[in-house]
Amino acid sequence: MTITETRGIAELPEGNELAGRVAIVTGGTRGIGAAISRALVGHGASVAAGFTHDRSRAEAFRAELAGTGADVTLHQGNVSSADDCRRTVQEVIEEHGQLDILVNNAGITMDRTVGKMADEDWNQVIAVNLSGTFFMAKVALEHMLERGTGRIINISSIIGQTGNVGQVNYAASKSGLFGLTMSLAKEAAFSLKREGRLETHGAGITVNAVAPGFIETEMLDSVPEKVLDRIRAAVPVNRLGRPEEVARVVRFLAADASSYITGQVWAVNGGQEM
């Protein structure tokens, strides 16, 4: 079975805990992002799904979810452009009236060993994975601080925790998200407190990271089957992860009831890093 054939197991709806919430999911129309969009709409949220290249794929995804009655809009933009990030967040707030949840999921790899890595390979990966998260979070947080509530969830990677041959750019971008997440979590709480809006029983504003292990998406399509076998063997539960298994953690963190969890890294990796 190829990796792509195993995709598409939707998380079953368990409740309506995100009803009335509006979420942006960058890269939200395929791979892990699509599973996150499905999980959030499955629990009552409206989803603004971002994409950058593949409009026909994005339209097909929206049509699939619209068929279930979900409220989904599409937003094209390149997260490595600060202007695109500002425009996209503004577009979402205008169309949906508010923004409650930001999931920074868009990401790329450009793998080469360090001697062969071009400046552009480094710059591009940092620009999309790390700067993109910063640009999106900066503009979203401003709106969340005005409203006094919000959730920011950054999709990092096990590679940010362990490093990997051929991935100095990717590992640096994903490790960078840990520091960014903790600093934003502190700043968000600090700003609410300073304004006297840090309510004991309120949803507040939290910022967390999720660090998946190796997950069955197109991102792994270029990895040779022999290497995937070695990865499976290194995972205590002996398999790759599914996008839905990452999505359920994001959905959990997105809920109002998760207000006491902030500045944390949630691993979803089959026990690979312990």
Ligand SMILES: NC(=O)c1ccc[n+]([C@@H]2O[C@H](COP(=O)([O-])OP(=O)(O)OC[C@H]3O[C@@H](n4cnc5c(N)ncnc54)[C@H](OP(=O)(O)O)[C@@H]3O)[C@@H](O)[C@H]2O)c1
């Ligand atoms: N798969 C894994 O094993 C794994 C493990 C750990 C962490 N992750 C992380 O999880 C996230 C999703 O990975 P995935 O496996 O689902 O990847 P994927 O299948 O390759 O999808 C990547 C998504 O990011 C979007 N994207 C790429 N560049 C963008 C840009 N410049 N601006 C806006 N959107 C952009 C793509 O949009 P288009 O559809 O328009 O191209 C696509 O929706 C990434 O951050 C990745 O690093 C993945």
